[in-house]
Amino acid sequence: MRSILALLALSLLFVAGCERRPEAAPAASTSTSSSGKGLKVVYIPKNTGNPYFSEEIRGFEEACKEIGCEFTTVAPSTAEATSQLSFIKDQIQRGVDILAITPNSPDALNAVLDQARDKGIIVITVDADLVGNESHRVAAVLPTDFSKVGESQVELLGSQINYEGDIAILSATTDAPNQNVWIAGMKETLKQPKYAKMKLVDTVYGDDEPEKSTTECGALLAKHPGLRGIISPTSVGLAAAAQTIQLAGVYPGGAHAQGPGLMLTGLSTPNQLKPYIDKGVVTAFQLWSPHDLGYLAAYMAVGIKTGTIKPSEGGSFDVPKLGPHQFEKNNVVNTGPLVTFDKTNIASFNF
Secondary structure (H helix, E strand, O other), rough: OOOOOOOOOOOOHHHHHOOOOOOOOOOOOOOOOOOOOOOOEEEEEOOOOHHHHHHHHHHHHHHHHHHEEEEEEEEOOOOOOOOHHHHHHHHHHOOOEEEEEEOOOOOOOHHHHHHHHHOOEEEEEEEEOOOOOOHHOEEEEOOOOOHHHHHHHHHHHHHHHHOEEEEEEEOOOOOOOHHHHHHHHHHHOOOOOOHEEEEEEEEEOOOOOEEEEEHHHEEEEEEOOOOOOEEOOOHHHHHHHHHHHHHHHHOOOOOOOOOOOOOEEEOHHHHHHHHHHOOOOOEEEEEOOHHHHHHHHHHHHHHHHHHHOOOOOOOOOEEEOOEEEOOHHHHHHOOOOOOOEEOOHHHOOOO
């Protein structure tokens, strides 16, 4: 997703890392629209220009309007490991109350995030986590149960290629925490007997940039002419791959398809992929609701800042419109389950 969406340390085999000691489990609490009035909230996505993050931002904006807090968003132009550092420092100087970030690296931001926390700023991660370095933020809001994303993606592609053939992965950046967690999960899933005839022959990185993702996908087609499937768990990468495969005519029914054709799936938004679903270039793909992700993150962070929500494993809280949610290990909150989009339901979604 440059993550759409993501969207991609995407988790699956979350390591304990520097785990924070849990506090006593609090009673369920509910954020109110007035509890955070006047607070300054900033969200720093991986980079600019990604429709997936635009939908997350819309969720933040809606929640902050209801709460009465001040919301801003800033981001670097590229999703490099250290590209967010200067933006975090600027927000510390600005004196924000809440800093929400989708980290481009699980460890490159630790020191500056600690500086923010030392200033009393509530630091939360959104969409991707500081895997192995969770102690450098207060809590995390993840799109879904990351431990199931890799398996779900492999199963979806496997069902489309009769569980046999060479496959490849087109990811975002090499440092993206969510992407790496999902890829690790895919590799573990492929070890299961059910997928014995599916072989992962290549993993490439498009850096969540349309041009590079297109180039990397084209290189996969040239290097592996017998490729049966590609998984791209990032909104930018999946859209670029769909366009590349359409132009190459190697999709099922395409002018240059070998046998049944090359199947493509991954993670993206319905609006981005609908044209490719309609044309048969993509049969099915998955995602969650990025809007709900931002909406939940804003309410949770404000609740933590005002003391109405106390992050602790097993503790629960209510969010308007979304209902109850619970803190899991390392104070992680999952927004909701994956949704599979195909011709039967894609017209029902608009994001």
